[in-house]
Amino acid sequence: MATVLDKELKRQVSVDGVDYTVAVDPDGLRLTGKGKRKPEVELRWRDLLSGEAAMAVALNASLARQQSVPAPVAESSTDSGSKGSPKKHAR
Numbered sequence: 001m002a003t004v005l006d007k008e009l010k011r012q013v014s015v016d017g018v019d020y021t022v023a024v025d026p027d028g029l030r031l032t033g034k035g036k037r038k039p040e041v042e043l044r045w046r047d048l049l050s051g052e053a054a055m056a057v058a059l060n061a062s063l064a065r066q067q068s069v070p071a072p073v074a075e076s077s078t079d080s081g082s083k084g085s086p087k088k089h090a091r
Helices: 044-050 052-068
Strands: 008-014 018-025 028-033 041-044
Touching: 018 052, 028 044, 044 052
Parallel strands: none
Antiparallel strands: 008 018, 018 028, 028 041
16 A cells, blocks of 8 residues: 655756755655746646646757757858848848
């Protein structure tokens, strides 16, 4: 028989040499950098069960992938007519 989770449980975990505090409570779980106050990851049990958490993970992964891939460089136009042509001033 499992023990009922009725209060917060905290444990320390090290990921790639960086220490974090994992807090598990009846509402969900939080992963906070050691010595920090603001959680880096917060997951509610309800979101996990409804699939919202999976959608958020997929969205964050796609955004991280977009940021890590450099944007394509736009090719400059070789049309000499548009570059350097004098503009007429309206009076």
